[in-house]
Amino acid sequence: MAVLELSTADQLLVVSGDTPLLEIWEALPEGLFPPFPPVGLPGGVDGLLQRGGFGQTFFFASEVLGLRFRAPSGQVVHAGGRTVKNVQGYDLVRPLVGSFGALGTVLEATLRLRPGRAWVFLRRKGELSEPPLKPRFLWQELHWTYAFHFGHPKEVHRFREGFGGEEVRERPDYTGWFPHGMGVGMGNLMDLRFGWVDGGAAPEMPAPFRRLVEALSAARGAL
Amino acid sequence: MAVLELSTADQLLVVSGDTPLLEIWEALPEGLFPPFPPVGLPGGVDGLLQRGGFGQTFFFASEVLGLRFRAPSGQVVHAGGRTVKNVQGYDLVRPLVGSFGALGTVLEATLRLRPGRAWVFLRRKGELSEPPLKPRFLWQELHWTYAFHFGHPKEVHRFREGFGGEEVRERPDYTGWFPHGMGVGMGNLMDLRFGWVDGGAAPEMPAPFRRLVEALSAARGAL
DSSP states (O other): OOEEEEETTTTEEEEETTOOHHHHHHHOOTTEEOSSOSOBOTTHHHHHHHTTOSSBSSOGGGGEEEEEEEOTTSOEEEEEOSSGGGOOSOOOHHHHTTOTTTTOEEEEEEEEOEEOSEEEEEEEESOOOOOSSOOSEEEEETTEEEEEEEESHHHHHHHHHHHOSEEOOSOOBOGGGOTTOEEEEEEEEEESSOEEEETOBOOOOOHHHHHHHHHHHSOGGGO | OOEEEEETTTTEEEEETTOOHHHHHHHOOTTEEOSSOSOBOTTHHHHHHHTTOSSBSSOGGGGEEEEEEEOTTSOEEEEEOSSGGGOOSOOOHHHHTTOTTTTOEEEEEEEEOEEOSEEEEEEEESOOOOOSSOOSEEEEETTEEEEEEEESHHHHHHHHHHHOSEEOOSOOBOGGGOTTOEEEEEEEEEESSOEEEETOBOOOOOHHHHHHHHHHHSOGGGO
C-alpha cells in the first residue's frame, strides 16, 4: 500500500488500490484535497471506488482520472489517463466506479486533487439533510451530521456560520465498524446516496450492466 | 426533435437525441447554460454525446445525468437518472459518452444546466492555447481561437480582460462543415481534445472497451 506519486503541479495523486484513506490524508500537503473526506473506511482506495465514494455532494467519478484494475477475467485493464483532457472517450473508468466489485479489483488509481486555502470539519446533532450552503462532504454518523468543506476562506467561513455545530478534532476511522464488509443497508452511517451497514449488500444491478460484467469476466485469452 | 422538459428548479434539461444544439440555446432562459457552447454541430445532442462533447474545459460526461439509448442489439437501455445523487453506481451513462456510436444511438438525454449571472463570447487571432484564466469552452476555428465563458459577473469580467479579442455576435453553425460526418483528424476546427474534420474517423478503440461493445451488441433476447 502506497502513495506512488503526488504531483502538486498537476494536482493529482497516484496510489495503489489498497492504500488506506487516512494514510493519503497524512501524505497530502496543505491546501490540496482528495475526493473523499478525512475518514477511515474499509478496503482503502479500492473499496472507496467500488462503492462509488463516500459522503461527496459532487459527481465522484469525474475525480478518478485513471485506473489500472484486474478484471474478473484476470486481465489487467488500463483505463483513463492523468488529466481531464485525456478523457477522450471509450470510458472504462466510470463503469468501474460504483460497480461494487463486479468489474474487478483496483490495483492503482490516479485521483484528482482540488485546491483550497481553507477547510473546516464540523458536526452537529441531527439527521442528515442538505444545508443551503452545500459542503464538499456530508454524512450522518449515529445521531450526528458531519460536514467537511474546503475552498475559498470566505466561502468556508460562510459555511461554518451557516452549519453551526462543533469542530471535529479527530479523523473518524470507521474501518472497524465493518468487519464483514461495508454494504448498502440501514445502519449507523449514511450519506446522501446510501445507508451503509456491516455486511450490507450491493445495490441491485441493472441487466445491461450485468452484460458488461460478463464481457469483462470472459476468459483471459478472449480479451 | 424537441426539448422535452426544462426544469429551472432542478437545473436540468430533457431532450430527444436529435435536437439541434442551437435549438436548445434558443429554448434556454437567461442565466442557465448547457454543457456545450453556442454552436451548431452535426447530429444534435446524440452526435455531441457520441463525440464526448465539444470545446469543454471540464469533465463533460458528469453533465450527462441520464440517458435512454438504443444499444446495437436493438434494446433500449435506460441509464442514470435526474440528479447527481442518482449516480449510485453501475454507470452505463459514462461509457456511452465519447463512444463514437459504438454503443448505440441516444434517444433521450437528461443534461445538467449550470447557472451564471454573466456570460461572454469572444474570439481572438491565434492558435489554441490554454489561457491562464480558463473559460468554460475553448476551441479554434481556422486561425481564430474562440472562448465562451459564464459565471459570476466579476469572474467573467476578469476573463474578458485577460483574453482580449473581439465579441462574437452570431452563433457559429458548423453543421455544414461536416457533410460526411464529424470525426477526428487535422482540420479547420479543433478543441483541447481533438482536431475535427469532415469525414474524420473515430479514435482507436481499446480492446477492453471493444468487449463492452460486443456485450451490448448481442441479440435482443439475451439482454
